[in-house]
Amino acid sequence: MSSEATTKTTYHIPIGPIHPALKEPVHFEFEISGERIIDVDVKLGHVHRAVEWASRKRNPVQILYLAERICGICSYCHPIAFSLAVEAAADIEVPERAEYLRVIQGELERITSHILWAGVAAHEIGFDTVLFLTWEIREKALDLTEYLTGNRVTKGITMIGGVRRDITKDMIPRIQKDLKFFKDNFQKLAHIFLDDKTFKMRSQNCGILTKEDALKLCAVGPTTRASGVKKDVRVDTSYFAYGDLDIDYITPDKLTGKINGDVYDRIITRLLEVKQSIELIEQCIDKMPAGDIVAEPKIPKLLAQLKKVNGEGVGRHEAPRGEVIHYVKLTGEDAPYTWKVRAPTYNNILPWIPMLKGEQIADIPIVAASTDPCMSCTNRVAIVNNGKHYELNKEELHRLSVEKTRRLMR
Amino acid sequence: MGFSMLGPVFKQMFKKPWTNKFPAKYQPSSTTKYLEAVGVGKAKINPPIPTPPNFRGKIKYDKDKCIGCNLCIKVCPCGAIESKPEEKKIKIYLARCCFCSQCNDVCPVKCLSMGDEFLLAGTDPYSKELIVE
Ligand code: SF4
Ligand code: SF4
Numbered sequence: 001m002s003s004e005a006t007t008k009t010t011y012h013i014p015i016g017p018i019h020p021a022l023k024e025p026v027h028f029e030f031e032i033s034g035e036r037i038i039d040v041d042v043k044l045g046h047v048h049r050a051v052e053w054a055s056r057k058r059n060p061v062q063i064l065y066l067a068e069r070i071c072g073i074c075s076y077c078h079p080i081a082f083s084l085a086v087e088a089a090a091d092i093e094v095p096e097r098a099e100y101l102r103v104i105q106g107e108l109e110r111i112t113s114h115i116l117w118a119g120v121a122a123h124e125i126g127f128d129t130v131l132f133l134t135w136e137i138r139e140k141a142l143d144l145t146e147y148l149t150g151n152r153v154t155k156g157i158t159m160i161g162g163v164r165r166d167i168t169k170d171m172i173p174r175i176q177k178d179l180k181f182f183k184d185n186f187q188k189l190a191h192i193f194l195d196d197k198t199f200k201m202r203s204q205n206c207g208i209l210t211k212e213d214a215l216k217l218c219a220v221g222p223t224t225r226a227s228g229v230k231k232d233v234r235v236d237t238s239y240f241a242y243g244d245l246d247i248d249y250i251t252p253d254k255l256t257g258k259i260n261g262d263v264y265d266r267i268i269t270r271l272l273e274v275k276q277s278i279e280l281i282e283q284c285i286d287k288m289p290a291g292d293i294v295a296e297p298k299i300p301k302l303l304a305q306l307k308k309v310n311g312e313g314v315g316r317h318e319a320p321r322g323e324v325i326h327y328v329k330l331t332g333e334d335a336p337y338t339w340k341v342r343a344p345t346y347n348n349i350l351p352w353i354p355m356l357k358g359e360q361i362a363d364i365p366i367v368a369a370s371t372d373p374c375m376s377c378t379n380r381v382a383i384v385n386n387g388k389h390y391e392l393n394k395e396e397l398h399r400l401s402v403e404k405t406r407r408l409m410r
Numbered sequence: 411m412g413f414s415m416l417g418p419v420f421k422q423m424f425k426k427p428w429t430n431k432f433p434a435k436y437q438p439s440s441t442t443k444y445l446e447a448v449g450v451g452k453a454k455i456n457p458p459i460p461t462p463p464n465f466r467g468k469i470k471y472d473k474d475k476c477i478g479c480n481l482c483i484k485v486c487p488c489g490a491i492e493s494k495p496e497e498k499k500i501k502i503y504l505a506r507c508c509f510c511s512q513c514n515d516v517c518p519v520k521c522l523s524m525g526d527e528f529l530l531a532g533t534d535p536y537s538k539e540l541i542v543e
Contacts, residue, residue, distance in 0.1 A: 146465075
């Protein structure tokens with residue numbers, strides 16, 4: 001490619017629709033001059049699994065498990081946002097203890113997800129030792145999830161009007177032991193991510209998203225908070241038990257005193273959120289009142305109640321990647337009339353454009369990963385230039401990224 | 411400071427690996443032959459990590475208790491359960507089951523429960539192991 005790099009003309013790289021750094025199959029078209037990205041175009045809508053359509057043949061209790069399968073990492077966020085929507089439509093009051101249990105599950109998922117992301121981010125810049133260190137911690141978080149819900153990934157914990165499994169007294173020592181493990185290891189992780197030379201080189205002043213752009217493009221979750229926008233459903237609407245807990249927006253200036261909106265700031269935001277989640281679970285365990293865990297334990301009765309409902313509801317939940325919104329309309333049938341899901345990554349795709357402009361090709365993986373899209377497996381980049389055809393696959397892109405790290409270290 | 415991973419990496423060299431080598435310590439030269447040997451008791455399987463309490467594995471069905479109310483069919487998200495109207499019993503196709511245990515929760519006589527068996531992969535979805543009745 002060296003002869004290409006010296007020419008003055010720009011050329012185009014299409015990336016996707018299938019690519020490792022993308023949550024949903026997305027199509028990018030990069031305009032490149034040498035190593036610099038001049039312009040980016042994004043096209044969406046390549047994967048349609050008909051999840052919403054499948055809901056038309058299912059009753060709300062069945063949809064919980066369908067929603068769980070929208071995403072493997074957010075297998076709690078989607079069913080819970082769906083239940084919030086149904087509860088809003090049917091005016092179901094959730095018992096107080098269930099509200100606390102819901103917070104615990106949500107925060108545990110956030111810990112698991114953010115730590116998974118930290119490992120992937122390290123991998124993208126070629127720092128695989130950190131990948132293994134972080135995933136060792138994640139393994140513990142998954143074990144705890146399994147202990148609390150029964151299974152590691154598909155938790156099956158959500159029920160309309162509450163949760164399905166209680167946390168009993170004898171389970172608390174185990175939870176506290178694991179929380180202590182997370183806390184001890186959090187210090188280690190924070191030290192590696194925030195002080196290590198390699199991370200600083202690759203993430204500071206890279207992939208900048210300004211506050212204006214974050215607001216304009218409606219970025220959500222840690223991506224927007226890292227740019228200094230104070231937006232967090234948990235604080236803004238105080239759903240579940242969040243109103244009773246000590247919680248505040250996490251922005252990077254809490255640690256460094258300033259906001260740059262670069263990849264480094266997004267790392268800080270997520271790490272601080274892991275700490276916040278650990279503290280929230282601790283608070284919940286302390287404050288959790290006794291009582292019921294579900295509003296209507298008899299499922300046939302619940303279904304009969306929902307069948308009478310005529311109305312619509314919106315459920316909003318702060319997923320690890322940002323705000324997830326579910327809309328449901330019930331019209332007195334078994335199945336809902338309609339169900340619409342808006343996952344946070346939709347909002348975090350457009351911010352890629354200002355982030356990537358002016359960066360180098362080798363920065364694409366870490367910048368794209370910095371908004372925490374889910375990883376899919378294979379990808380292929382075809383570079384078409386003057387009728388000549390090159391293929392740049394995942395390994396190649398990853399190699400470029402690793403090479404850049406090495407180059408900077410020299 | 412400089413390279414913060416050096417310490418953990420050195421420590422790691424002296425730690426026991428986390429991975430549980432399941433089902434065999436070392437990759438057998440032929441998996442089929444190894445499993446055959448296990449079948450006749452000539453080789454031993456390195457056991458998997460035990461499942462936690464309340465794990466949702468292969469469903470257990472207490473046929474005698476079932477009253478044939480079909481409530482479980484109504485809530486099953488996967489359509490994994492089939493009714494047998496003549497007998498007033500049910501039949502569960504595990505190949506379709508997503509192990510949500512919703513049928514367990516709804517059953518009025520509690521004749522369904524989740525077991526801890528999880529090695530259910532097979533090539534025939536209608537094999538005997540994958541149908542509970
Ligand atoms: S566990 Fe869930 S998917 Fe499996 S048979 Fe029961 S209700 Fe259906
Ligand atoms: S809900 Fe229980 S009793 Fe009713 S049909 Fe199913 S297994 Fe039988």
